[in-house]
Amino acid sequence: MKQIMIATGNAHKVAEFKQMLEPLGYEVKSMLDLTEAIEIEENGTSFSENALIKARALHKQLSIAVVSDDSGLAVNAMNGAPGIYSARFMGEDTSYEVKNHAIIEAVNRHEDRGAQFVCAIAYIEADGKEHVFTGIVEGEIAKECIGEGGFGYDPIFYYPPYHTTLADVSEDMKNKVSHRGRALAQLTAYMEEQK
Secondary structure, X not given: OEEEEEOOOOHHHHHXXXXXXXXXXXXXXXXXXXXXXXXXXXXXXXXXXXXXHHHXXXXXXXXXXXXXXXXXXXXXXXXXXXXXXXXXXXXXOOOHHHHHHHHHHHHHOOOOOEEEEEEEEEEEOOOOOEEEEEEEEEEEEOOOOOOOOOOOOHHHEEEHHHOEEHHHOOHHHHHHHOHHHHHHHHHHHHHHHHO
């Protein structure tokens, strides 16, 4: 079985990647499995750059296939913020409950409630060949937090076709339309082709 390393220590992301990649015959490992932490400075100016920075750092150390993603929320009324700083918005130790309420308040002052979840997935093959796949889901900022599921900004991301937020639907429904799901679909399609 081929090994693939996911460049994240986020258990939610690892679970999503496992769900998509294990059926393709990959043994999925993540930074949670490493005995020694690898420090990576994400200093890119776009989701694609940050995804590649993480993937290259791990590929250089491990010389196996690596998948990395960088994703976030881009809010029209906030000029695309928090964007690449989504995880660090208002400080990494600030709870998403606080962040979500701050975004709702900021958007309430504007007519445009539009927002996008963006995900760039970098895939570096064992031989070093690089690819980037991008998934975007369009929605808007809800007027309040809705739903108990999902994580991060899901409770405030209203998805019009579902008439609710991504935190208010099943994991399966969310994965069908999510930015990460869409980028992963492109990645898995590419991997199927290469088989």
